[in-house]
Amino acid sequence: MELSSTKAIKVKPGEKGAALADIEKESLNGSGSVLVKTDYTGICGTDVGIVSGKLTFTYPPKGKSDLVLGHEALGTVEEVGSNVKGLEPGDYVIPMVRRPGGCLQCRTGRQDLCEDADFVEAGIRGKDGFMSEYFIDESRYLIKVPDKSLSRIAVLTEPLKNIVKVYRIYRHSNTGALEHCSDGSFECRNVLVTGFGPIGILFAMIFRTHGFMVTATNGHTDPVRESIAKKTGIELLMDEKRDGSVFTGKKFNAIIDTTGVPSVVINGIKSLNHNGSMMLFGTSSGTATALDADIITMLVEKNCTVFGSVDGFKQDYIMALRYISMWKEMYPGVLESMITSETTPEHALNSLSSKQHGDIKHIINWK
Ligand SMILES: [Zn+2]
CATH class of the missing domain: 3.90.180.10 (Medium-chain alcohol dehydrogenases, catalytic domain)
Known part of the structure; x- marks a missing residue:
């Protein structure tokens, strides 16, 4: 050439x-x-x-x-x-x-x-x-x-491979507590995804696909986001203050943060149920929030896990393409x-x- x-x-x-x-x-x-x-x-x-x-x-x-x-x-x-x-x-x-x-x-x-x-x-x-x-x-x-x-x-595929990796780590890193419900499904398990941008949407979809009950939050809404949530069976909440206050008082078995905002992450950790996992994917800069002793005690007493994740390996790209193929059939028009x-x-x-x-x-x- x-x-x-x-x-x-x-x-x-x-x-x-x-x-x-x-x-x-x-x-x-x-x-x-x-x-x-x-x-x-x-x-x-x-x-x-x-x-x-x-x-x-x-x-x-x-x-x-x-x-x-x-x-x-x-x-x-x-x-x-x-x-x-x-x-x-x-x-x-x-x-x-x-x-x-x-x-x-x-x-x-x-x-x-x-x-x-x-x-x-x-x-x-x-x-x-x-x-x-x-x-x-x-x-x-x-x-x-x-x-x-x-x-x-x-x-x-490239953004989705990051999410495939986090889901894989989540399923492999449990404490030994039973994840499934009494009927063997995941329908009694609540998952929260903070942020409903492209990454948050894909996180919500992967957990929903595996049968978890998924709630997502976002700072604003629009018809496209609402339609995606409706078609995939995801509950979408407005977090207008963008600080996580919208889910205060609720409890979740797993939380994925895509915002990187410290106040959202801390509110998330406080919302973890027993044996819960907090997964960090978002990053931000400039703001600070103090970690207090009550949060440390809660993480210990409830057997909670907090982990961060970046990127994915070849298998995650391959699996991301499998999910895209499946979602094309399962949720027509959503992607x-x-x-x-x-x-x-x-x-x-x-x-x-x-x-x-x-x-x-x-x-x-x-x-
Ligand atoms: Zn290296």
Whole structure:
């Protein structure tokens, strides 16, 4: 393939703004590499944070001053190296975000559990991302989409793999207390999800799919969120003060926080039932809330677990695609409705500089 140029959305990490620029279109650089034509990229809070210049942990690849943005992507294989097995031109693929460093976890496919922060992440730290017309990747970091009819909703695989990991940890980390109800179902178990953005919606859906009774809270509502909650059987509460006061006094067996707001997290911990789990996925900065002795005592006396989680490994991406296939049948139109807007690369810079009110998932169409 001849060298030519390709369009990409670039940022200078640490500086405000992004630009659509021409970059050199690479050709296959090894027998295990794959040329992928980008179909869709998702925009998430991390992307908006990088473009705002305020995110502190982002940095460009070694020897470069700028970074191609984007870590949520769906693409089509255009060309494969001679040693690539299991992928051929025309296949849909999802690229993995985090790439291993040298620690034990990284060397064994578990860079999501990296022990010394020596990994890089496409579009975030130390590696160019996927907001470009084409990208080259090694086949081992590409997840084949087994069901081509998923089309653009498969762009939700990357955010969903984080949720698949948390659900897996939750089910494996119980105290030994019976999780199920007297009839063997999970219908007597109440789960709270704080925040009903794309991540909160996917968390609520995975627990609901397994039969838990799910309540979600959000700072505002709109017809799309209400429709998703109704179709999936999730109770949606307005947390107008955005401090968790809406669920004070209720008790939950499991709580997932996607807000990262300390007051919401503390109110959540106080709402844990016996043998309860508090799962932290959201992050924020700037605000402080004191941890008091009563909360520590409560966590001890009630056998409660609190854990945080980030990223996911290859199996979590694969399982995320299985859930998307299942949900397409189980909840027709729900995943499609989460994609509330779609733009061209030329118009994406607006969406990257501010989140529109009521937007759930915004994607860029590169086709
Ligand atoms: Zn590592």
